[in-house]
Amino acid sequence: MILTRDVILDEIARGRVVVEPMAPDQVGPASIDLHLADEIRVLSSGPPVIDINDEADFRAVTEVRPLVEPYVLQPGETIHGITRERITLPGDIGGWLEGRSRFARLGLMIHVTAGFVSPGVSNRQVLEISNVSQRPLAVHPGTRLCQIVLQRCEGSAVYAGRFATQDRL
DSSP states (O other): OBOOHHHHHHHHHTTSSEEESOOGGGBOSSOEEEEEEEEEEEEOOSOSSOOOSTTOOGGGSEEEEEOSSOEEEOTTOEEEEEEEEEEEOOTTEEEEEEEOHHHHTTTEESOSSOOEEOTTOEEEEEEEEEEOSSSOEEEOTTOEEEEEEEEEOSSOOOOOSTTTTOOOO
């Protein structure tokens, strides 16, 4: 089931859900708003065709850049961003990253396919930011770009995979 504001605030008060940093007004009716941090990862180099197989590594064809000024995201372009907030969840709560409708209506997608936040994580979330509009979109650091919707899991698990401790792009 999806957690509502009162349950989210209770889980935060009990220390089971931790969002750092966080202001009280970030918690909505059934989600927590998250900000875009101050770095992005963009396609930069590599072969003209990228092989999609078990050895594929996004780091080989991308580079991290500081996001001091707004980044102009061209139509059809995808970049990685990362949340300013570190999310720590207990083993019985997972979540979903969702875009905010105000930006979706302008053609901004916040995650392409990897929107699931595993139970038991303690990290910052990488965003797969895409422009599906016909016009360039200027992406600003510090914007409440997305939200996390939390839900209770049946059972308990802790994610220990490749990105379990990510703090940077």
